[in-house]
Amino acid sequence: MKALLLIPVLLASTASSRAESFRGPLPEEQRDIIHYMAEHHAELSRKVTMTETGYSAVTTTENKELVEKLHAHVAYMKKRLDSGAMVRRWDPAYAEMVEHYEDLDAKITPVENGLEVTVTGKTPRAIKIAQNHANIVTSFAKEGFPSVEREHPDTTQLKFDEGKKAAESEPSKQAPK
Template sequence: MCLIEFGQFSHETALRRRKFAYAIRMVTTQLRTHSASFTRTLACTCAISFVLVAASCAPTAASATSAVATPTTTPSSAAAGSLASPAVCPVPRAPTSVSSADRGTQPYDRDVWQTLLYHHAKIRRTVTMIDNGVSAVTESDDPAVATLIKDHALAMRDRMVEGRQVRVWDPVFKELFARHTHVKLAVELTEKGVRIVETGDDAETVRLLRSHASGVSDFVRVGSAAAQRETPYIND
């Protein structure tokens, strides 16, 4: 049955091609007396004919669909939360599943971070300067975003403890991670995010912690545009 249909399709295509070729010959014969516009008209005629022939050779939409099955994944609203699909990240399969990379790896942490940047307008953050450091509360009313905030905070705590840098091109981040043994971090999970207390045991570490906290607040306020800039140093 398939061979018969394919033969009929090929025969119809051949007939269409012959008809188009005949039409071109007729048009060009009539246009030879109009030499001034002959070349332009012939080019347009050939271009139109090429498009029509290509269309006649293409399989129908039903045939194309049956020939190549394109898998699609539509997560349920419960799985995806209220996160839209960012250009730089796949659609979440679950609130924290925004990456195909293994948890704890640089690609995974980057994907979570970029997703948070994309949804920065859903995040609120307050920073308080304390003795020897800062206290910051970062939260969201969106449960999916709140879960990502917690995921990111715990991942960054582990990275700081182990000295595994991120944003190595950013002087504030680079210097702060280089001094990770001088940093103390306490992460408390709240219902809608995290409360973090960061302290340093020397003046330079404290300055870097406060600069970092100010920079993160810029990320929350502005989004990706702020994340592409070096973090400014602050002196108090």
């Protein structure tokens, strides 16, 4: 009888171990989404407004498959960051963002053919981190793979215009292969 009582416990623990894990490398599905978005970056339209507390960005495309992948990727990354997992550990800007993530608030709103993302920082440094992230994602949309594959400077390596927007930085190093 005791063995039968353990079956639900074992099944529950097995099911929870199959739940989506956010630790470790990105799942292949997410890597494929990133590659698709990088390949189709020229089809993205992105408008960023820097604010005193962070930024608001609207990213859209007429490519319906790209819209779906954009939605899936942003939702996954928010869940990953909310879980405390690393993102792009080798990239100084992303390591900094993860380190200060608790000082950032992100609101994701679906819009026609895309997303609006508003990120606000709770501290002066977090505001700069949010704005740096906005610039990096914009470079992903403009350049595709070249930007995706390189390191990006953290806020200690950038000059800011009174904390309102990140300035241009030196060209970054290529990411490790």
